Amino acid sequence: MIQYPNGRKNNYHAAAASAANRGMDLEKDINITNTYYLHTDKAVIHKKPTPVQIVKVDFPRRSAAKITEAYFKIPSTTDYNGVYRGRAVDFEAKECASRTSFPLKSIHMHQIKHLEAVMRHGAIAFIIVRFTQQNETYFIDADKIVAFWNKAERKSIPYSWFVKNGSMIPYNYVKPVDYLSAVDQFYFEGDSNDSK
Amino acid sequence: MIQYPNGRKNNYHAAAASAANRGMDLEKDINITNTYYLHTDKAVIHKKPTPVQIVKVDFPRRSAAKITEAYFKIPSTTDYNGVYRGRAVDFEAKECASRTSFPLKSIHMHQIKHLEAVMRHGAIAFIIVRFTQQNETYFIDADKIVAFWNKAERKSIPYSWFVKNGSMIPYNYVKPVDYLSAVDQFYFEGDSNDSK
Numbered sequence: 001m002i003q004y005p006n007g008r009k010n011n012y013h014a015a016a017a018s019a020a021n022r023g024m025d026l027e028k029d030i031n032i033t034n035t036y037y038l039h040t041d042k043a044v045i046h047k048k049p050t051p052v053q054i055v056k057v058d059f060p061r062r063s064a065a066k067i068t069e070a071y072f073k074i075p076s077t078t079d080y081n082g083v084y085r086g087r088a089v090d091f092e093a094k095e096c097a098s099r100t101s102f103p104l105k106s107i108h109m110h111q112i113k114h115l116e117a118v119m120r121h122g123a124i125a126f127i128i129v130r131f132t133q134q135n136e137t138y139f140i141d142a143d144k145i146v147a148f149w150n151k152a153e154r155k156s157i158p159y160s161w162f163v164k165n166g167s168m169i170p171y172n173y174v175k176p177v178d179y180l181s182a183v184d185q186f187y188f189e190g191d192s193n194d195s196k
Numbered sequence: 197m198i199q200y201p202n203g204r205k206n207n208y209h210a211a212a213a214s215a216a217n218r219g220m221d222l223e224k225d226i227n228i229t230n231t232y233y234l235h236t237d238k239a240v241i242h243k244k245p246t247p248v249q250i251v252k253v254d255f256p257r258r259s260a261a262k263i264t265e266a267y268f269k270i271p272s273t274t275d276y277n278g279v280y281r282g283r284a285v286d287f288e289a290k291e292c293a294s295r296t297s298f299p300l301k302s303i304h305m306h307q308i309k310h311l312e313a314v315m316r317h318g319a320i321a322f323i324i325v326r327f328t329q330q331n332e333t334y335f336i337d338a339d340k341i342v343a344f345w346n347k348a349e350r351k352s353i354p355y356s357w358f359v360k361n362g363s364m365i366p367y368n369y370v371k372p373v374d375y376l377s378a379v380d381q382f383y384f385e386g387d388s389n390d391s392k
Contacts, residue, residue, distance in 0.1 A: 038313070041313070041316070043317060044310070044313045044314050044317055044319075046272070046273050048244050048245060049244060049245040049246065049247040049248065049269075050245065050248070050250070051245040052245065052246070052248050052250070052263065052266070054246070054248075064267055064268070065267070065268055066265065066266075066267060067248065067263065067265070067266040067267065067268070068264060068265065069262065069263070069264065070248070070262075070263040070266055071260055071261070071262060071263065072260070072261060072263070073245075076242070077242055081277060081278075082277075082284070082314075083284035083286070083314050083317045083318060083319040084317065085317070085318065086283065086284070086317065086318025086319075087282065087283070087284065087318075088278065088279035088282070088283065088284035088285070088319075089284070090279070114240070117234070117237070117240045118240050118278075118279050120237070121239065121240055121279045121280065121281070121282065122279060122281065122282025122283070123240075123279040123282075123284075
């Protein structure tokens with residue numbers, strides 16, 4: 001057990017430390033990483049709220065409004081966005097349970113169109129895919145995934161394609177999915193901006 | 197009644213045309229404007245979904261999952277963001293029912309902190325305030341609102357401050373809140389980027 005200088009364990013350390021769950025929850029790991037980026041003032045990147053169609057709301061006396069009927073909506077954009085080094089950042093993250101291939105239907109067509117649009121306007125755009133069985137997490141720049149999608153010769157992308165076209169994102173204790181290191185490599189020629 | 201070449205009225209024209217409701221729904225007007233920007237490929241800017249804490253979900257047979265208990269959460273960021281001319285864009289929009297002043301409590305403290313953070317990282321950051329009685333809509337760059345907030349000498353900002361420090365956003369039939377024209381003035385020295 002690591003002793004922290006102030007005797008307290010930071011919550012996001014505790015969450016990251018549970019290696020057993022590492023492959024189980026990419027979203028949680030990305031949220032921990034984004035919180036780390038925020039606390040260290042490296043970037044401001046948030047997950048968007050889940051889009052919900054609210055149908056009925058009750059207003060009980062003396063308590064908060066209660067939504068009693070609502071439905072999930074299909075997201076029209078990606079899940080994560082924000083700002084890094086002056087640029088807009090936009091990405092989607094997906095877990096893949098198969099050892100051999102990633103089903104293209106995991107990403108909605110309008111999410112691909114969205115990635116194409118933000119790329120065209122100059123954003124840093126990518127996807128993060130975690131193969132849960134291998135417990136490997138890949139950064140793939142949006143232009144590569146969009147090009148694959150537009151060829152549409154297959155309904156899934158082989159694991160080997162990710163090894164070849166992506167960058168594996170190393171696991172780090174305080175930033176379990178340190179995707180900005182891949183962004184630095186890909187967009188800023190390896191300059192890590194850590195002096196900032 | 198305007199006759200459209202193809203005999204159809206576009207939905208966002210119809211919505212924008214209702215001048216009677218113009219002051220009533222800033223959010224709707226911004227959404228129409230964002231859709232216009234998206235369709236004309238000028239920018240990719242979306243409203244974030246309303247953050248909701250989902251407590252209970254039913255899965256009725258043969259139909260979509262139904263959320264039966266959920267609560268509104270206080271947003272930790274601003275409502276709108278996206279990408280324009282390679283830069284991250286981030287803003288909040290508020291209506292003001294008072295003719296004389298805008299209550300500072302309309303903007304949450306963490307939204308101010310968020311605007312400060314994205315500014316520091318190079319985003320185009322601002323707020324849009326509509327005085328519904330005057331039916332005037334103002335663009336105010338985030339550094340001005342943050343500076344006012346941090347002085348905290350008053351609990352509200354006088355209307356005259358907006359006239360002096362903001363830029364009035366002109367009403368336009370197809371883009372009822374054409375805030376990017378103010379962004380062009382403020383961030384790109386008036387270059388409108390329309391050739392893009």
